[in-house]
Amino acid sequence: MISTLQILHSILKKIVGFALLLIAVSTVAQPNDIEALLKKGDMVLDTNPREALNIYHKAADELTTKNAKLLQAKVYAKLGTTSLQIGYYPKAITELKSALEIYKQLGKDSIVAELYSDLGSAYYFGEIKGGNEAEKYFQKAYAAFSKIGLPVSAQFNANYLGYIHWAKGEKEKALEIHKLCLAVFNTLNNLKGRTICHSDIGFTLNSLGRYTEALDYNLKALELATQMEDALVITPILNNIGISYINLNDLNQAEKYSLLSLDKAKETSQNLRTKEALSNLHNVYAQMGDYKKAYNIHLQLKVINDSIKDLAAVRKLTQRDEQAAFSLKQAQMKAQQAEKDALATARLKHEKDRNIALMTGIGMLVIIALLLTLNIRARIKRSKLLKKKNNQLEDSNLLIAKQNQKLLENQNEIEENNEELETLLDELKRAQSKLIQYEKLASLGVLTSGVAHEINNPLNFIKSGIYALEEIIEKLPDEEDKELSITIVEHIDTGMERINYVIGELNRFSGNSISKDLVPCDIRKILENCLLVLKPKIDSAICTISTNFAHHNTIIQGHEGSLHQIFTNILENSILSITKSGTITISTKILESNQLEIKIEDTGCGMSEKIIHHAFDPFFTTRPPGEGTGLGLYVSYKLITSHLGSINLQSTENVGTVCTIKLPLNSSKNDA
Known part of the structure; x- marks a missing residue:
């Protein structure tokens, strides 16, 4: 039974908790609003990454130091990865590092590994600090993915180190890294990893002038890439095969694969890959002596070069503008943050006053609760006494129930004993009946045996008399008397046989007639x-x-x-x-x-x-x-x-x- 004090204590806890919740909510931006902005940015990320970046900036504007660390890290990571995708590498590095520090504090090892890899890519593609920072972060990503048991992701980051060494002019070192990664991807039976490593090895061997080896690796890469059906991967492989055939002086094959590469590049709007394929075809037709085709390719190449230059110029201007805008945005954010801090200070003072009033009200509630407690103590005491009496009554009932159960068990045991006694009595009666029967039969057997013996003795005398009569009859002179006497003797003999039969039956009854010789x-x-x-x-x-x-x-x-x-x-x-x-x-x-x-x-x-x-x-x-x-x-x-x-x-x-x-x-x- 829950006491009234406990009920009041529970109510007070809920009141205080609700008051504290109101205080917390009034000073912190709602997480749901920020999460909604992140989801909105995710919806347009693939089609319009710049629009997504603007939305993520709005989410960042809503952040304060009171927001949960995990939510802050999510916003920074979204800003960093989207900036990396657009090509704003310095901004990407800044945001990714902010997210990295928080995720490291929270122990999110898998996300930390991904951020290391993204930072390596930002430094590599941004050509910042000569590739040293890129190499450092790819190595950290490799170690982090290996530690959490993701060997495929670890090997992709190890393979990226080959690109850095190739860019530094260390082509043999790059080749060694790509081959080591290929061996691991073969062990893991990872199709994408095997495809990319074969392509990277073929590309590096071409740059080293080892075209025969390069051709083998590039053809194997094409075979694997065909299984993946990824045009972005297939296009550079076809181009690498064309380069190998050009340098091996197999111009027909070079033309074939360069044309395939050109088609794939145009199909997927890859301007740089289109330029590479046109360059290969220009070399092929020039070596073939087909200057007309070579000239047509040259015209196409000039158009694509101008396009790429314009694109590069636009990209550089865009990057410069974005960087300037980013610097301005940072200054604005600092000013906004100062304004937010001032507002927060004023809000805190207001909240402090409100909290004092709230705590005063809570104190009054506590006093009321104590007064109520004094009034109901007597009732609680009576309730405890009643509960004690009820418990005693329940114990008494339980004892009576146990005694009844014991009596029932004793009654069942007595009934079982009675049944056993009745069974034994029936068996005793049957045994007594059989014993009486056996005694009767034994007495009857003795009687019949004695009677048979007593009849048998005089019967022997009669048999002897019959034998004597037969001798006397034989000596009778009168034939008629002799015949009558023989008839009488025969009747006597028949009676004797009947008596013998009766004696035999009496002997059988007594059990004395069976021959021992069977x-x-x-x-x-x-x-x-x-x-x-x-x-x-x-x-x-x-x-x-x-x-x-x-x-x-x-x-x-x-x-x-x-x-x-x-x-x-x-x-x-x-x-x-x-x-x-x-x-x-x-x-x-x-x-x-x-x-x-x-x-x-x-x-x-x-x-x-x-x-x-x-x-x-x-x-x-x-x-x-x-x-x-x-x-x-x-x-x-x-x-x-x-x-x-x-x-x-x-x-x-x-x-x-x-x-x-x-x-x-x-x-x-x-x-x-």
């Missing part, structure tokens, strides 16, 4: 035998049998009788599940786990989840009383597990059942 069993043959035995039931149920047996031998190590009983029980259940008509599909497949998978699928009535859960329980049956013992699937399960196999039931009511049996393969047999 033999190779062909599952396919066993299934086919089971289908053959069950054929009457299959026909009566009106069901279709479909088989899809594996192509390889499906032989396992097992007990053939037990396997017959397993598949007979399962197939019989499938047949009985089909009430009207349906299909039973039997398939075998060898799995990658070295097991044989047997699937028996039917389209019968199916089973619910509850029935599937009890399907392997002993004595569990869905058939009517007297039609099933409930031991079929239980015995099958026991026999399959004794073969180290597994059985699984999947069923959907009113759709059908899939019984999947997996038995370990006899690998040695199946690999054969």
